[in-house]
Amino acid sequence: MIGGFGSPGTPFSLIDELLRQGQRQLTLIKNDANEAGIGISKLIEQGQVERLITTHIGLNKTAIEWMNAGRLQVEFHPQGMLAEKIRTAGAGSFGFLTDIGLDTEITRPEQLLNWQGQQYKVEMALKADVALLHAARADRFGNLVYDGSAMNFNPLMAMAADQVIVETPECLDPGALPPNQIHTACAFVDHLVVLPRLTSEYAVMEHHVKH
Amino acid sequence: MIGGFGSPGTPFSLIDELLRQGQRQLTLIKNDANEAGIGISKLIEQGQVERLITTHIGLNKTAIEWMNAGRLQVEFHPQGMLAEKIRTAGAGSFGFLTDIGLDTEITRPEQLLNWQGQQYKVEMALKADVALLHAARADRFGNLVYDGSAMNFNPLMAMAADQVIVETPECLDPGALPPNQIHTACAFVDHLVVLPRLTSEYAVMEHHVKH
């Protein structure tokens, strides 16, 4: 699973390393597919991704083409359901009962549960072998702080993967981050990669600036 | 539901007001029963509480006496299950699947679910009509910040009750709390009570100080 909603919170440098190492047949879990040419779209375009579990890929025409051509399997979930499935795994639970989409085409009969006189949809927990995350700041123990809207799926994924690898441009001494301002406690973090610099992918994207 | 784990995070002043108003036959949801003579124990001792949903009341001999005498119904849950049941309600879900206590006496047969070849215990969401909470700081919109271990059940309960009433000794102008340091967003808060002072119940309890 890979953090980020659009660019904020996307671990572009860790993705580049995955691109370099070239692992194939990956199943990726990410809110979106970034945009053509950046982030996980590079992994898709290089043919490393077999399956994408996501909520919306409308900003990435390349990913839609790959999907329509049958070269990329895509599994869509309502955004809050994807978040909650990951959070459920992160909480050490196995599934939850919801009414979201209960009477729409996204619900299959085998997902329905009658329980104590009510009908629910059962959404199962979604965990991963590895989470790649981006944090604005960290300390050497692996305590994390996110900036702006870059929090999104990152703290949920930190709890839901067997191996949690976090990139950050700023790594501080333990104690530098006030204990009640830490977004992800170090117990959930396995590896920290300190970035010497942020590439252009982390910058403001000109085509999203209105003039 | 009432915030707090022991004293930190307990809304002592709101509890005093409930004591003054004298509502009876209350069902309380709180991690513990505070200690004899303070916090929700006062409500129990005044006979206002019919039922207590909790995890552990070992520090309150009075509550145990009331329970053993059949004057107080007590429903115990494992602590993380109580937290998760409240959080599930707060997330707008209806229940979750767990394996905690699956093969112990706390699990009744009607709570068991076989699903996709596995056996789970279904824990149902726990919501309340009213939540009484304590925050260290707030702004006028109702954004909340907790201090130390006073966070505990407060942010979960803020999401899980129809009416959320929060006491705080410090209410600031909107913008005074940095957006990524807010623990409970104001969307979850209905009423804010600014405390002119903190009573002795909020202070260090001498009998918990080792010499």
Place this chain on the structure above:
Amino acid sequence: MSNIETLLKRATREVLPGSILNLGIGLPTQLLDYLPDNLDVLIHSENGVLGAWKQAPREQMNPALIDAAGAYISTVPGSSFFDSSVSFAMIRRSKIDLTMIGAFEVDQQGSLANWKIPGKFSPGIGGAMELAQKTPRIVVLMTHCDKQGRSKILRHCRLPVTAHHCVSRIITDLAVLDVTTNGLSVQELAEGVTPDYLRSVTDADLIFPEEVA
């Protein structure tokens, strides 16, 4: 003023002081530019922002702070950031007072279709389903007809539904319609639009209260 501008101007009147609102991608997002500054509202963005506001000035743009549509937003005093599970807890607990949303189709029962055109458009559901199902008040902003001139207001949605019976009001370039238990009630007509014309371009039953007809 174009018809779309008129529509957006009209839509600003839906925004009540003190409320929390969510603006879907498309026309609703454009509404932001029509809202007066210092308006007492908090705009929720699915990606974890309460208190989103117009595009930040160039020198204050934070590449780590966007709204769900990708714009480099500013925030109002009293805003907060949170993770996606809390963001959707807020939605599912109906803490968003008003969602303005775009649509492919709305029917006279207030059902909404806005996420999928089988075989043509299926980029995913995003946050639409939970917003549609759980916001107390949904106002649809859309053109009355599609590019081929066909009514987007129908007796029954033909496309896969996002949520049933969820829409309270529809604001189009031609009219303002309320979904009532009796059917679609025309509240306002755009300048130059007659009841007969509206009937002729709408594939649904319309009720015209006396003061409109």
Place this chain on the structure above:
Amino acid sequence: MSNIETLLKRATREVLPGSILNLGIGLPTQLLDYLPDNLDVLIHSENGVLGAWKQAPREQMNPALIDAAGAYISTVPGSSFFDSSVSFAMIRRSKIDLTMIGAFEVDQQGSLANWKIPGKFSPGIGGAMELAQKTPRIVVLMTHCDKQGRSKILRHCRLPVTAHHCVSRIITDLAVLDVTTNGLSVQELAEGVTPDYLRSVTDADLIFPEEVA
């Protein structure tokens, strides 16, 4: 040195540098005073603290900062505070490396009873069940026998079980015992305790490896 002091001293050797541990109420909490300062561990407290440490100096006590036992703790650099759902997510996701816990009974299958004595003691479960079920390594600290001199180590627990097959090691005032697939293996004997004496006060089958017997 009392037997309990010896037990606690011995227990400190279970704490590995770089680990996360939880200390249950009772003997385990007392262990804190026996740990050297600047030890590279993070102590988890169920009420939402990672990095709890010994009682704070009087002038630095924060009434809003206690551990799960009610002590006014200090914290180490790198500590964090979080809500109860995250605290128990940490437990259920097995992020606590070691839990030291008290017990009424432990049996030779490693099952633990520590939360209820029907008719006598039932103050609630607290966090014990999730800690017992989900911590990779559980070390029980308890007196070998109860106040009536009866063995607290049994062939089968008689009291309601907190979790089955969860205990790795038992440290008592008389011995250190490991739960193995073959049964209870005696790892160490306290000074002056013979294998025969230990057998005579233990209601379970004991294995004595050569180096102990």
